[in-house]
Amino acid sequence: MNSAVRIASVNVNGIRAAYRKGMDAWLEPRGIDILGLQEVRANREQLDALISSDDWHVALDEASAKGRAGVAIASKLPIIAQRTVFGADDFDSAGRWLEADFERNGKLFTVVSCYVHSGEVDTPKQEEKWKFLDAMAVRMRELAQARELALVLGDFNVGHDERDIKNWKGNVKRAGFLPRERGYFNRMFGELDAEITGVDESVGPGLGWVDVGRAQAGDVDGPYTWWSWRGKAFDNDTGWRIDYHAATPAMADLASNYVVDRAAAYDQRWSDHAPVVADYAI
Template sequence: MSLFKLTSLNLNGIRSATSKGLEDWLLQSKPDCICVQELKAQGADIKDRFEVLAGLKGHFHFAEKKGYSGVAVYSREEPSDVIVGYGSAEFDLEGRYLETRFDRAGRKLSVISAYFPSGSSGEERQAAKIRFLAEFCPYMLALKNEREFVLCGDINIAHQEIDLTNFKGNKKNSGFLPEERAWMTQLLALENAGGGMVDVYRKLHPSTTGDAYTWWSNRGQAYAKNVGWRLDYHLATPSFAQGAHTAHIYKTEKFSDHAPLTIDYDFEV
């Protein structure tokens, strides 16, 4: 069994992240695959510039709205199929789901980049976020019955109190609301019944606090003071998650307001 190195990163704009050295880092870190979110770009912006990053070929799901959302998967190996969107009449227009399939000799495996909505801008977007969660959970569980997969992305939920610095002051804020955390608990608790998902980072580091953060506000020197949140995840089917053995959050350089989360798996793509 060979090593499969998988990275997830919210770019906060692909043009911005690459201007800060992302490609050089990818050349050094050599992931087999990187799932990215918040491209903030359209097809015309990608063409002839970002179709390939550090030797990894990209596949994309763009939002209809310019400069908004968008996800991609860059991979060293060519996928056997690419699924753009998950069939949502509302959210596929926002460019939130890209699935690359690597099916080989009877084995079915998907690597997914997903960008969950944020509700921090107000009640309307929070309501949209709750609608997304309600329709996406059964979709994930149905997919799990068909194939092995790992979903990488900005989930915009800090699940536990150890997943953010100021949990007491954020209990009424989007990203740490009781109903959001309950959604995550339900998704993961089903694992014990053979039907749920695995939070792979927490499988490897069940009690890590400050070193687990992947996002920091741009206000009040949050990054310098490590006042952060863990918003970026690898959510995997149980058998795929069993192959995970090393997780790393890269903070030496700052490409975005998020940090890259890389997990090594014993798995041959």
């Protein structure tokens, strides 16, 4: 195992399809210690057939609808505890929020695999996304208060600012880059308990989490993590940065070697998302 804990996240767009297209060729040599997966679209038996229990400890939260969503965490470290409780009792978050606790060198830390709804403007899908983002803000505040070292990984389905989408001007009225959506992210990554004004002019307290990808990459476009299968989006790097490592400040201080594992060529992709990887010196 690395001296640091190598943690990765990827929306696999169906893990059985991803494995058929070569996901294992990426995973085996990459030295991943903890892997957050989104849009697994598989049951326990199907997942276990791909990720060996001899090598990995695996937690899975299936979606209510068969073959949809689904989040998982696979780890070389034992999983001490896991939780899926999220949002109001009448809100179906199954397959979208999975917490796992770990211990290393006497330190407890929590990793969450999160899959936010894609949404669609002026439809019930967007209403579900608002509910999820509301619940996410509440839970992330609770989590940061309970655990100094915590990391929320996953496909958040929102580009935070103009650097996160190649064609941002053409997407300001589409789900994934709506001002109201981005307001949640202004608060998520805003100073803890400071009054934060979002791009949509909403006002609320900052949650104090750190966007590890932006902190490590700096003031650059991207690096993007998702590209449409259609047209020349991948070849032209017309992408979106919607896959995140969101860390508590203490966890972010331990981060290094952040990288997006973009495929070398279009025909070598095994998902429309690329894995996001970083090392944490726990």
